[in-house]
Amino acid sequence: MRRSSSTSCLSCRQSIQPLRVLRDLCKLMTGALLTVRCILFLVYIAVLCIMNNTAFNSSCCFCSRTSGPGSLRNSQYGAFASMEKIKDPRPLHDKTYIQQCIRQLYEFLIEYGYGPSVSVKSLQTPSVKDFVNIFSFIYGILCPSYELSSSKSEEEIPRIFKELGYPFALPKSSMYTVGAPHTWPQIVAALVWLTDCVKLIASMKESPLFDEGETEDGILHNKLFLDYTVKCYDHFMRGGDTFEEFDAEVSSKLKELFKTSENHLEALEAEEKRLNEEVARREKERESEPDRLVTLRKLKSSLQTDVQKYEAYMSSLESCSNNISQRSKNITEESEAAVVEIEALKQENTRLKHICDNQKYSVADIERLKSEIEELKQTVKKSSKELEAEQQQLWNEEIKYAKGKELFDAQVADYHKWARKLKLIPKCGENSGDVDFEIKFNPDAGPNCLAMYRKKICVSIYSCF
Incomplete structure (x- = not known):
């Protein structure tokens, strides 16, 4: 097996390594009885995939591969001996995110029985001693025999995170000011990452994918393929570029496992060739005739458009029908009101006609009355003019009286003034x-x-x- 054949879709050698690790290890090694460092290596790969939302491009944090026979890659069991510094995509300046991390850390400590008293409030600004105790407790779950050196904890803790594959560097200076506002966010995020590693390993131990006692073909096949993957990866990390030896070994084991022979394989290959030819023939026939699916889809689209137009037309008709019904109702009401009014006018006309027929005055009397009314109007008009003249004269007299009264009041007031003096x-x-x-x-x-x-x-x- 050549690496180039397994990654023919890639053009950059530097991008082959992380993709191979992701494809082989993440798919086949999950749940196996691996060392803690290999498991954390998988966790790191998954975290980077989620955070960066990409499939390990050429700027990934993995070290560049040094090719050549006998050369050893810079890695500890395929981990991260020389990592490029990458930007932390987590929102460490977001208070809500930090509070969520603190809550997760608190719940983890309570769930796993952390000895010293701890609360969400105490985790807001912990001391260096509290941080060392929390780290020792969490890492002790991964490695029970480990004992942290209290004298060099500021050097040892960043080194442990680096060996575990934590993708972001923890500076030594941050270990002296753990609870500071500018330091605690990245520290608590690192602790949450470590708790996730613990939870992952615990879930693997609870539900292992492989049991040594099982002998079913599928499980045994997975074990063979896992061994093959580990050997190829180890060979790859040592500088090897060809894997024919491992291919032959796993091929013979698979043939033995599934009890296959060369004749049977040749028959299967012949059947595969025949089926491929049949598929090609059917594809050619399909291309030569009109694509019925496309035609049906176009017809469906056309019918859907017609249905939409019909529904719009029906909606318009319904609206028009409602308007006509309303207009008809209004016209009916107006017609009924007009009939009532006509009936009232007829009755009034009949009454007036009856009065006219039964009145005691003749036409001459009416003419005389009209003449008298006209004379009275003239008299009233003349009297109105005289009344206006009298009113004007009265107004003038009132003005004259008012002026005289004002003069008299002034004289009386002057008299009273001198009389008081x-x-x-x-x-x-x-x-x-x-x-x-x-x-x-x-x-x-x-x-x-x-x-x-x-x-x-x-x-x-x-x-x-």
């Missing part, structure tokens, strides 16, 4: 002599009112002096 008013004034010198104007008293006041005032003044 002379202490003639009020009646109890010093010089009044118990005489009321105040003038109280009464228009209804007539023209003698002023003469009466004049006489009264003069007599009183003479009597005082």
